Amino acid sequence: MTAPDDSSTSPAAPSADTQTTKIPTTVITGFLGAGKTxxxxxxxxxxxxKRLALVINEFGDLGVDGEILKGCGIEGCGDDDVLELANGCICCTVADDFLPTMEKLVNRAEKPDHIVIETSGLALPKPLVQAFGWPEVRTRATVDGVIAVIDAPAVADGLFTSRPDQVQALRESDPALDHESPLEEVFEDQINCADIVVLNKTDLLSADALDRVVTDLKAKLRPGTKLLRAAHGAVDPEVMLGLxxxxxxxxxxxxxxxxxxxEHDHDDFETFAIDFDEPKSPQEIIGRIQPAVERHGVLRVKGFASVAGKPMRLVIQGVGGRLQHYYDRELxxxxxxxxRLVVIGETGLDRQAIETAVKG
Structure with missing residues (x-):
């Protein structure tokens, strides 16, 4: 991990009023599977x-990220510390879910030292930040910083365009045209709102590929936005909190x-869950999921399963054709x-074909 210059990470001294009345809040955004959790x-x-309060948001009806965090086994991390907003991206449910959640946090007898909000992989961070200007929130909490987490191999593979080669060819042939896909818009909105961009999973790229990704990203960042490199999401909290x-x-x-x-919506994306029978081994279920993901252009999968004869719960996660699985806790x-597996992709997925493949 490369830390930014000292001059860029030293937070401005908050006023006495801010210190006593406002709880600093960090928004962690990033595309599907970037490593936010x-x-x-x-x-x-x-x-x-530090007493950290977490607000975990999901795009879909299976709270995978919240479940992973609740099962983390970290001392002092109880279910009450993880507040999960169900159904839709956080910026689309501000009126229904965000304000009551924030009020619950700021009204706790023992207030958190810091609030951390993880947005869904399809959320636009700016509408969420705008909600901190609402009277119910503005005097009680402030957005300390926005952190965008980026999947380095996904950027290197051009996964933020549905047809990267064709898009590039069109741009080169007519510079007056804007051929950005919805995926690119989400990606760019996330990094444009960020104070720090964390290029994650750098251990999965060669040095040359990583240099190309870094050069490309630096050209897109706002002036003053810092770029960090990380693997497995390991970034010192002191770098991210207190901006x-x-x-x-x-x-x-x-x-x-x-x-x-x-207002905006996410009609360009769809999500659904698939229930399937207990597999005989992790390899069996991964062997069914991976071809379906690659054949149908699925963007993201995540879920859980029990495995025959095994006492532990299997976690399944994937971005594009890159799948990972591991046991996280006892069932x-x-x-x-x-x-159960949540499938996320652009509108038009062949749901029936994907379900048939995953169920085997």
Whole structure:
């Protein structure tokens, strides 16, 4: 990991009023599977005694990220410390979920030292930051900083365009045209809003490939945005927390593709869950999922399963054709045997074909 210059990480001294009344809040954004949850787990393990409150958001009906964090086994991390907003991206459910959640946190008898919000992989961070200007929130919390987590191999593979070769050819043939895909817009909105961009999974790239990705990203970042390199989401919390950016007061300097829209939606994406029978081995279920992901252009999968004869729960996660699996904890006696997988992709996925392949 490369730390930014000291001059860029030293937070501006907050006013006495801010110190006494506002809880600093860090927004962690990033595209599907970039490693946000891994980063938060590392943050919890290295919190240094700080009371961190987590707000975990999901795109889909299976709270995978929240479940992973709740099962982390970290001392002092209880279920009450993980507040999960269900159904839709956090910026789309501000009126229904965000304000009550924030009020619950700031009204706790023992207030958190810092609030950390993990957005879904399809969320635009700017509408969330705008919500901190609402009267119910503005006097109680401030956006200390926005951290965008980037999947280095995904950037290197051009996964943020649906047809990267064709898009590039069109751009080169007619520079007056804008051929950005919805994936690119989400990606660019996330890094445009960030104070720090963490290029994660750098251990999976060669030195030459990593240099190309870094050069490309630096050309896209706003002036003053710092770029860090990391593996497995391991970034020192002292680097990310305490930036003192007051992001809600700096929205004009953080451009978005959606600045001129009164509201936005995610009709370009769809998500659904697949229930399947207990596999005989991890290799069996991965062997069914991987071909379906590659054949149908699935962007992201994540879920859980029990495995025949095994007492541990299997976690399954993947971005594009890159899948990983691991056992995270013992299965509870009341948990049903079997599995569930959330599938996320651009609108038009062949749901029936994907379900048939995964169920085997």
């Amino acid at each position: 891994s980063m938060i787990r590392h943050m919890l393990e290295n919190a240094g005694g 003192g950016s007051g992001v809600e007061d700096d929205l004009a300097g953080r451009p978005s593709h959606h600045d001129d829209e009164e 509870r006696a009341d948990e049903p045997r079997g599995g």
